[in-house]
Amino acid sequence: MLIGVPKEIKANENRVAVTPAGVAEFRKRNHEVYVQASAGEGSGFSDEEYRNAGATILPTIEEVYAKAEMIIKVKEPIEQEYGLIKSHHLLFTYFHFASSETLTRAMIDSKSVCLAYETVEKADRSLPLLIPMSEVAGRMAIQQGAKYLEKQFKGRGVLLGGVPGVKPANVLILGGGIVGTHAAFMAAGLGAHVTIMDISLPRLRYLAEIMPRNVQTVMSNEYNIREAIKVSDLIVGAVLIPGAKAPHLITRDMLKLMRPGTVLVDVAVDQGGCIETCKPTTHENPTYIIDDIIHYCVANMPGAVPYTSTVALTNATLPYAIQLADKGWKQACKDNNELKLGLNVIKGDVVYKGVADAFGLPLVDVNTHLS
Template sequence: MKIGVPKEIKNNESRVGMTPAGVFELVKNGHTVYVQSGAGEGSGFFDGDYKSAGAILLDTIGLVYAMSEMIVKVKEPIEEEYDLVQKDQIVFTYFHFASSEPLTKAMIKSESICIAYETVEDEDGALPLLTPMSEVAGRMSIQQGARYLEKPVKGRGVLLGGVPGVQPGKVLVLGAGVVGIQAAKMAAGLGAHVTIMDVNMKRLRYVNDVMPSHVITEFSNEFNIRKHIKTHDLIIGGVLLKGAKAPKLITRDMLKSMRPGTVIVDVAVDQGGCVETTRPTTHEDPVYIIDDVVHYSVANMPGAVPYTSTVALTNVTLPYVLKLANLGWEEATDNDESLQKGLNIIKGEVVYREIIEAFDWEAEAV
């Protein structure tokens, strides 16, 4: 199969869809890999590395799309790429369709096969291709939150770990999934007081067992959320509904009950955010303030640490890329239920129910 790895053109996205090691494995299996010149530079992988691994370098993104049967990316195609996607072409990437109707309609129009990393699902319900980026984003949420709590950037002026004689900062984590647990781990490591909330008691019991005593678990409901946002310095939104829009756990009116300089890091922004006032931002312009509350909602947080993120992503995507390349998408998804759940749009038809529900589309009308 002819596989293309284009350069990511989303704002400040420095990751790349595949490392040279991944290219090497594909070439070893008899496939042709086209890599756009400069695609890996942001992640620390250079054209010479890809060429040595057996890739064929192409000068433009248009050539990569035109010559490839499958495109392997990191982020969803943006508007400039919509017309580059070809009929019957496999596009394997993070899509997060439920948060973007224009993207969804563009991919329907393209009649391509859209397989979304974020909906590939194991038998136990885990999301193996989302997990490594959730781990990165969860850890980064505390790193960024601690920074924006500083007074020069309009935060409360709180040091998360405190110092002797001064109470540590308070971190509220919404969601005890991968993002939430990684955020709680990082915050606890800094010495902050952490409250982590979820509606799944099994997850809360797990957190209670593995976290230190200064990480407190509490059942998530509106009453408890309203209570805690008044006293916590940093709020992490780590809620995920597979392939669907995130629920709005913090509404606009709740901001007024928060102390000035409170920081919200909404990691769920890719799925629309779990805070009503969330809107996607970029690494170039990451924050905005509403009602004296600092909002950080960068839609590609792991893009700030592209080397770590690219290696972690290729580690988990490569087995699926190989399967798709070796067998073709139909046989590969027929033989692998996990990969089958990654199918979102097939040749103009939406096949992932949560996308239809996100836009209130009737199945017949799609």
């Protein structure tokens, strides 16, 4: 198969979808790999390393798309790429369709096959290609939240871990999944007082067993959230409904209950956000303030630590990408139900319920395209 690795052009996105080690694995199986010049530089990988691994370096993104059958990316295509995507393309990347009708309709119009990292799902309901970036984002949420609590950023001026004689900060984490778990460990490690909320009692029992003593678990409901935000210094939104828009757990009116300088970090922003006042921001302009509450809503948080993120992501995606390259997308998805669940849009048809529901689009049975 002809595999294309374009340079990410989303603002401040420094990750790359395939490492030189990944290129070498594809070449061992006689696949051709075309990498755009400087695609890996942001993650610390030079063009020379890609050449040595067997890739062909192409100077422009247009040439990469023109040559490739399968495009492997990190982030969803943006407007400049829409016209480059053709009906013969298989795109393997994060899409988060439910947060963008424009992107969804553009991919429908392209007649391409869109296989989304975030909805590849194992039998135990875990999301193997979302987990590594969720781990990074959960830890970064605390790192960034601690920074923006500083007074120079209009925060409350609170040190997350406190000092002897001064209470530590109160951190509230909404969602006990991968993001929430890693955020809780990070905040607890810095010495904060942490409350993690979830709607699953079995999950809360599990978290109560594994978390340090400065983490408490609380059932998530509107009453408990409203009470907790009154005394929280840092609030992390870590809710995920695979392939669908995140619910608003914090509404606009709730901001009035918070203390001025409270920091909100909405990790769910790429799925629409679980905070009503959330809107996507970039690493260049990461925050904004509403009602004296700081909002940090960067949609590609792991892009700020690209080496760690790239290696972690490709460790997870490469085995699936190899299956797609070796067998073609149809056979690979027939043989592996995890990949089949990653199919979101095929040849103009929406085949993933969460995406169809988000925009009132007709849902087509994925199996009609696999026969």
